[in-house]
Amino acid sequence: MDLAQLIRRYSSESACEEHLFQFRCDNGLRCRRCDDDSFVLVHSKTHSKSTSQKTLIECKSCHYQTSLKSGTIFQASKVPLRKWFIAAYLIANDKRKPDAEVMAQFLEVSKPTAQLLINKTEREMAEPTSFWKWIS
Structure with missing residues (x-):
């Protein structure tokens, strides 16, 4: 998959x-x-006056809910998943060390945020069960 395909697929x-x-x-x-191991995705509003949604995983058996991102590198991140996916693609498919300044401009995030994305993504990619195995 090339970058254009990734951007279209995860638009x-x-x-x-x-x-x-x-x-x-x-x-x-x-x-x-x-x-249990059966779940559904649930979208719920974060506040009654808010239009933003939080994506939850709900157990089909007991209806326990938790955040989709909980227990992942995305937990507590305000950066959209789409930007994480693009960053991971760039990191996985570039032979050079990722540059935080270039990444920040490309993703339209701050330089410290870009550096955090790079650091977390590189650590995660080193894990044998990495979420990012599909991206390279």
Whole structure:
């Protein structure tokens, strides 16, 4: 997959969430409460007056809910998954050391945020069960 294909395939946050959800389900996701392995994605508003949504995973058995991003490198990140996916692609497919300044400009994030994305992504890519194995 080249960068243009990645951008088209993951053109929305929901497409990225679906991919992350499928990866987590395929890689041993278990309910913390009842240990079941069947889940659905649930979108809920974060505040009654807000239009933003939080994506949750809900256990089909006991209905326990947790964030889709919890327990991943995306946990507590305000950076959209789409930007994470693009950053990971660039890191995985560039032979040179990623440059935070160039990454920041390309992703339209601050330089410290770009450096954080680079550091976390490189650490995750080194893991044998890395989410990013599909991207290179």
